[in-house]
Amino acid sequence: MKLFRFASTIFVFFLLSACGSKDDTQTSIRLAHHLDTKHPVHKSLVYMNEVLQELSGGTMRLVIYPSAQVGTEREVLELLQIGSMGMTKVSASSLEAFVPQMKVFSLPYLFNDHEHYWKTLDSELGQDLLNAGTPFLIKGLGYFDAGSRSFYSTKRKVEKPEDLQGLKIRVMNSKTAVSMVNTMGGAATTVSWGELYTALQQGIVGGAENNPPSFYFSKHYEVSKYYLLDEHTSIPDVIVIGTKVWNKLKPQEQKWLSQAMSEATEYQKVLWAESTQMSLQKVKEAGVEVITADKVPFQDSVSSIYESLEGTILEPLIKDIKAMGEPQ
Incomplete structure (x- = not known):
């Protein structure tokens, strides 16, 4: 499979190179x-x-x-x-x-x-x-x-951080995303986007997190019947x-x-x-329970992440961004 993917990529490379990007x-x-x-x-x-x-x-x-x-x-x-x-x-x-x-x-x-x-x-x-x-x-x-990302799950309803305990949650291939879910108590698992529907369907993971349009257009709502609007990240x-x-x-x-x-x-x-x-309306009509989260417990559960970033290259960025959100 890897050899096929590599060969396909090389073929695409030569094909696109032959196309050229300019003419007269x-x-x-x-x-x-x-x-x-x-x-x-x-x-x-x-x-x-x-x-x-x-x-x-x-x-x-x-x-x-x-x-x-x-x-x-x-x-x-x-x-x-x-x-x-x-x-x-x-x-x-x-x-x-x-x-x-x-x-x-x-x-x-x-x-x-x-x-x-x-x-x-x-x-x-x-x-x-x-x-x-x-x-x-x-x-x-x-x-x-890209809106705000929220948690969705297949069999277990998530309403508070404790509900994430031991639950395998698919995240992007991002150390920060992995750290966030693990700190909340979940078990972060990286799965490619194209394989996620099957992973949810077969129970390889018990949930994932994404914005409403991606949740809807991917049809993940067909196998994930709980959607918690905790809006943990805006990436x-x-x-x-x-x-x-x-x-x-x-x-x-x-x-x-x-x-x-x-x-x-x-x-x-x-x-x-x-x-x-539209996406939120469609998934509700399909039987998904959409839950509005109390964000405070979730915010409290990840406070240690910010403490761990003191003295890093992200600390001044965080300060500048938070300052932009303060009343003028």
Whole structure:
């Protein structure tokens, strides 16, 4: 299986390299992601392409490969680094290996509310984090809303931290996410997104955590009948471009792409809010019990995580972010 995956990746590499990214009349940038075409992120990337073509007078476009056609987030990031793929959408957690400061977004209960979240992303701090990956040949263009992640479970209802004791919870491949669930009392388990439905169905894990649209569009609600809205983390999606592709763009092309990114972000915020409401309604209609959490016990259960970060590179980031949430 590994040999087949490797061979497939090599085939894609040569195929994409042969396509070329420029001709005499148009600059094409290939963008791959793992989400379904009905997902608000995909729809927003399609909108971004429309804006880019309009701004450039048809001289630039995005060629979008959805639904993991090219590979996992990690595999596509590697293709960005060697220049055979132009752009992708990744969770900020997936960038932790390249930009350790991105771990700050995986910390539980960091933001007071959605306004505080976007104030941080739009700040100089947020922009600095987008640029921090350039030594690793990837540059952040902007953020998309990925809402707040909450717990869902198959057989055991979770309402308080004690209910997580011994429960295997699927988390992303993020040390911070693993630490959070284990500190709360659960047993964090990393499972690939594509294998999670089966893992939930077969009892390999007893639950997972994600935002409402991802819970709905993945159809995990079919096997997970409890959804606890504890909103423990708000981890943004990041639209990234390989520096090899970015540096080949003319200054005016870079401006067009950046403006298209900015407009797509505003468009995606609206789609995301609508999708979140719709998703919660749909899973309720499917028989899922949606529970509003008392967040205080959960916040108290992870206080040791913040204590352990004193003196690390994350401490000043945490202070700056919390200061942005204080009344002015």
